[in-house]
Structures are given as C-alpha cells and as structure tokens.
Amino acid sequence: MSIFLKPYVWLVVGVLSLSFQVTAVTVQFNSDRNAACWQVIEQRKPGFCRLYFQFIGTKPDSVYADQASLSNSMSEYPVKRSSYPTSFQQLEYALQFFQYSAQRFKIRNNLVFIRSDDGSVQLNMGILTSASGGYSYLLAENESQIRQLVADLQKTDPQSTRYQRSIEQLFQN
Secondary structure: OOHHHOHHHHHHHHHHHHHOOOOOOEEEEOHHHHHHHHHHHHHOOOEEEEEEEEEEOOOOOOEOOOHHHHHHHHHHHHHHHHOOOOHHHHHHHHHHHHHHHHHHEOEOOEEEEEEOOOOOEEEEEEEEOOOOOEEEEEEEOOHHHHHHHHHHHOOOOOOOOOOHHHHHHHOOO
C-alpha cells in the first residue's frame, strides 16, 4: 500500500502546511486624522503625537495581556530586537512583534511618535493589561523605519514567521 493512500499522512501534511501560513493583521491609518501627526514628524522639532489606525477585516478575539508575561517581554524585547545586526532585520522583527501581539492581545489603536530634544525619534506600540494600563514597545527608531513600518502594517499579504519562535519566548514566564 502506498504511503500516499494512508489518510493520517494527509492529515499531518495538512496540519503542517497550515502552521506555516500566518494571516496578517492588517491596519489602515486614517490620513485625515493623522495629518497633524505627520506634520509633527516632518517638522523635526521635539514633540510627540499619535498615529491612529483601525483594523481591516477580521481581527481575532483578543484578551488583556497578563502583566507577568508582559513584564518579562518588556525586559527581553529590546535586547532581542537589537541583537539583529541590520536595520532591516530589526524592522522585520518589530513588524512581526506587532502582528503577534495584535493577534493575541488587546493593543492600543495608535502608535506613539516621540522626538526628543536631541533629535532622536521613536515609534511605540502599546499592549494593554487593562482598560487603562499596559506596556509600551519600541517599533522604529528613525524616520525611514517609521515610514516603512506604517506601509508594511497596511499590506494584506501573509507575513513571514521567521522570528515567531523568538517572539513567543518573550511572553513565556
């Protein structure tokens, strides 16, 4: 009897192929609502603003994150993200971190842009532990990364899962 005729072989093949396909959580940034924030970003003066987004399509039901697992991820995330040698890898890691978090937890519906007095910039996302509290994570730290991240978050293509195992480890107690 051929191995291809056994039903359990096809079941295993099907499960394996499904595990490698990750549907992206897609967001859309409202250009009218975010116009003032983009002006702040382009002015290159110290300040902060919020880039608001909404989820497109279906977003899996999510829960408030457990504070214990977030406190671990909070300390480990910057180390893991910066351990990748290229800006592209760090950005890809941040994008997959956003995707992973959005699929599992309640997150704020905006990204916070901050420009310090010394000119350094950052874009942060927030994962909620309750209706009023949560933790903030750095996604991008220069203007080109910010623009690329905003563009990539709006793509509906399936996302890579290259860093998923590393990201999952962040949330283990």
